[in-house]
Amino acid sequence: MNVITIPVKQGGILAATLWERSDAKGTVILHPATAVVQAFYKSFADYLYEAGFNVVTYDYRGTGRSRTGMLRGCNVSMSDWIEQDVSCVTDWAKSRFPALRIMAVGHSVGGHAILLSSATRSLHAAVIVASHAGVTRTIKQTVEKIRVWSLLRLLAPVLCRIFGYMPARRLGLGEDLPAPVMQQWGRWSAMPDYFYSDPQWDARRRAGEVTLPLLVLGFDDDPWANPDAITRLMGPVKNAKIERREIRHADFGIPSVGHMGFFRSRCAETLWPEVGSWLARECLR
Template sequence: MTPESITIPVAGKGCIAATLWPAHEARAVVLIHPATAVTQAFYEHFARFLTSLGMSALTYDYRGTGRSRGATLRGETVTMAGWMDEDVPAVTRWAAARFARVPLLAVGHSVGGHALILGGGGPVRAAVLVASHAGVTATIRGAAERARVWLVMRLLAPLLCGLAGYMPGKRIGLGEDLPRGVMLEWSRWTTLPRYFYDDPAVDAARRAASLRTPLLVLGFDDDPWANPHAMDLLLSGVTGAAIERRQVRPADAGLPGIGHMGFFRKRCGAALWPQVGEWLLARAGAMQGSEAS
């Protein structure tokens, strides 16, 4: 079926550009919450895979990125907390209203998973976290990668945001350009021992503890950022939700590597996507069965 371009308003603070990937007689709708500095185009192949299983999918760009970016990032005031507290709920509300008769599910990549943990679940009935971790620089595996991230977060981020008015991520291999507020808040969290749990303004401990949505959490042995320790730290606040952890060794999946981004690449689809699709379908089926009874 033909994808549909969607515009979702964010409570008087701009709009989000989204794409609906419809499935015929959809059994569920899956929201795909992107990683930092990654646009929705990256998730297209995975979204199409979900539609092949009979689930519609919604991809989108956070404000200040991709198709949700304005003519200039200078003057853009959105923060990373704003993505979690405003963008993700706006997308969720839109989908819940449009698809009130089928289960609403979610997949969060990296910071997309953070938003799911802090959001309390709401109408989302089950969610998959892919490579989501507390992004504390000190937890990164490998001295070289840890030093590179330290350089970007502690030195380049404040310098370049000050000079340009935004983070020119494309120029330094960070991915997409980012709004100043997003980059500086992210940078600050990376210095805190427990990431955003140590930021009183986020109130992360209370919010994470309120989550009751069942979670499937995927990690990959060759991901230097979302390693088991960093993932444990992120999940430490989730005390009331059922969590299923799966740690994947690339060789066991017949893959040369997966890393932080690889799960959503088409080359990993045959080996990794079916297990997630089956888990989502099982949750959708269980929900529809309980509602029917």
């Protein structure tokens, strides 16, 4: 396991970690969720490495080890993560391992990146975990819907104006975020079809151009990435070969999965092989 630095063409760096093996069957890039640092995915990366893959994890600019200096004034947006950061780490992996197939696993906004980034054309296959169209009306539980709506529409805009960034840590919501990330996320959540409705972000066309095999995972106790929200996200993805699995956590003897739990060690023996075996099969096709 080696710590590496990948420069971003538009400015800044991506702090990344590489698991490299001489007999790798392919290379897997892990695209993280919003406000989640790469260390969260270490155990899953270890699993993929032991399963025969090179693995790359990283932090988006403005988060984790990719954060340089103060967040106030950082002008990186969520669409910059999706297009610029993802493209740079994908190009780096292609250059480092030109003879191997490049695949990706995207968690939440990392799954959005697989659908929308121009770098996706370089992938051989990808797995999308707990990703959804983040419009608040798809949340079924009333209390959770009010909580998320209040955070994205009321609290976050005020806090970003006061602090110049989103102080998520103080609220127990993960990593602090650049203000443009939080503001763009809030705007998308207010649109009828999330980022597909954004006139400045040609998301519907981008998603329609994806043609690679996709494994899409949802979990029955995830309040955000529920079946309706996943369907809204995947609707414009008309040309990909999609295998969608709605996983009932009780069927696997797991107490909970939710939005974050797939990457925790309690899922190692039951759910991780679902992804590892799928990636291994696609690597051979």
